[in-house]
Amino acid sequence: MWKVRGRLMSRKIVAIGGGENGRQLSDGTNAPYETYLMDKEIVDLVQKEKVNFLFLGHAQPIHIQESYFHTMEKIYGDMLGCECKILKSNELDDIEKVKNLIAWADIIYEGGGDTLNMMQEWRNAKFDKVLENAWNDGKVVCGVSAGGVCWFHSCNSDSLIIENGQSEELTSVDCLNFINAYCVPHCDEKGRYDSAKKELKKNGLVGILLSNCAAIEIVDDSYRVIFTDASHHKIEPYAKKAFWMDGNYYEYDIRNEKEFMPLSDLLKKE
Numbered sequence: 001m002w003k004v005r006g007r008l009m010s011r012k013i014v015a016i017g018g019g020e021n022g023r024q025l026s027d028g029t030n031a032p033y034e035t036y037l038m039d040k041e042i043v044d045l046v047q048k049e050k051v052n053f054l055f056l057g058h059a060q061p062i063h064i065q066e067s068y069f070h071t072m073e074k075i076y077g078d079m080l081g082c083e084c085k086i087l088k089s090n091e092l093d094d095i096e097k098v099k100n101l102i103a104w105a106d107i108i109y110e111g112g113g114d115t116l117n118m119m120q121e122w123r124n125a126k127f128d129k130v131l132e133n134a135w136n137d138g139k140v141v142c143g144v145s146a147g148g149v150c151w152f153h154s155c156n157s158d159s160l161i162i163e164n165g166q167s168e169e170l171t172s173v174d175c176l177n178f179i180n181a182y183c184v185p186h187c188d189e190k191g192r193y194d195s196a197k198k199e200l201k202k203n204g205l206v207g208i209l210l211s212n213c214a215a216i217e218i219v220d221d222s223y224r225v226i227f228t229d230a231s232h233h234k235i236e237p238y239a240k241k242a243f244w245m246d247g248n249y250y251e252y253d254i255r256n257e258k259e260f261m262p263l264s265d266l267l268k269k270e
Contacts, residue, residue: 012140013178013218014042015148017210017239018112018186020232023071033075035144037228038215043080045140045219046106053082054105058089058121059113059146065089068111082107089118092125102130107140110147112185115173116159118146128176135178148215149183150175153205156184156196170195172203179218181267184209188235196242197249206243206267208254213237222260245269 022033043051053076057065069086077084087101102108108131110118122128135141141151149155157173170191172182182203184196188211200207208216213230214237216223230237239254254266 010138011135011178011218011220012045012138012142013135013151014038014045014140014142014215014226015151015183015210015218016142016144016215017148017184018145018189018212018214019228019230021071021075021144023068032232034213034228034230034232035215038226039075039080041217041226042107042109042140042142043076043082048106051080051082052104052106053077053084054101054108055084055086056089056108056110056143056147057086057113058092059111059115059118062088062090064113072109072111076107076109089121092121092127098127098130102134102139105134105139107142108134110143110150112143112145112147114159115146115150115155115157115175119150119173119175131176132178141178145185148210149185151178152183152208153177153180154182154203156182156192156199172199179263179267181205182207187211187240188230188233188238200242201244201249204244206241206269208266209238209240209242209251211235211238214239216254218263219260221263223263223266224256224258224260225254227257241266243269 016038019034020031023031055069055072057068065088073084076082152175154172154174158170160171182205187209212233213228215226225239227237240251242251
């Protein structure tokens with residue numbers, strides 16, 4: 001283990017609730033780039049001169065993963081100076097390739113998309129265990145939306161809507177359970193808040209609700225939040241802790257942007 005900000009560190013997660021990455025849109029224009037502070041913090045956590053960035057993109061269909069990688073390469077390669085590689089979902093059965101790329105990586109980043117399908121693919125390939133070992137080995141595991149919430153016990157997801165059209169509601173997906181909490185991305189978007197409140201009543205967990213342009217950074221047994229400009233979404237970004245206890249619903253703003261606080265306090269129902 002090594003020190004940063006005066007702390008010994010080993011296990012690191014940066015979960016981004018949502019935000020645009022400058023991707024090219026269907027009309028040929030580019031979306032805004034909103035997550036610079038999070039991306040820079042992810043790289044800074046490595047504390048190396050040359051950082052190795054591994055992109056997964058498994059929440060997207062295989063034909064999208066390469067173009068998604070090129071967008072992220074512009075950020076982590078051209079802007080932040082990392083060496084960048086991709087591990088596609090159809091390569092998960094290549095045990096030697098997976099082993100070599102995970103060993104090479106300092107950062108493992110999953111993008112947004114279909115959380116349910118992604119988790120099924122990971123479990124089928126036993127890649128969930130590979131990711132857990134990588135996290136325990138001190139690699140920064142991180143991502144946005146599906147790639148942000150997947151590190152938690154479970155998450156709020158639109159996967160059934162993605163797969164079946166508008167006939168299904170937002171639901172919950174069981175995730176990797178590195179952190180025993182229910183994580184909600186894009187909480188400022190229609191239906192997310194109400195769905196999260198309902199799902200938390202059923203599962204009994206503490207919820208971490210992240211709007212677009214909000215992230216939670218977890219380092220060993222401490223955490224803080226990061227916010228960036230969310231004017232494109234016409235909101236002030238926010239993070240909330242929420243839970244049900246004795247039949248009552250409780251919700252608190254999380255605002256510790258500068259100071260790391262005990263993770264145990266965040267995960268406690270009080």
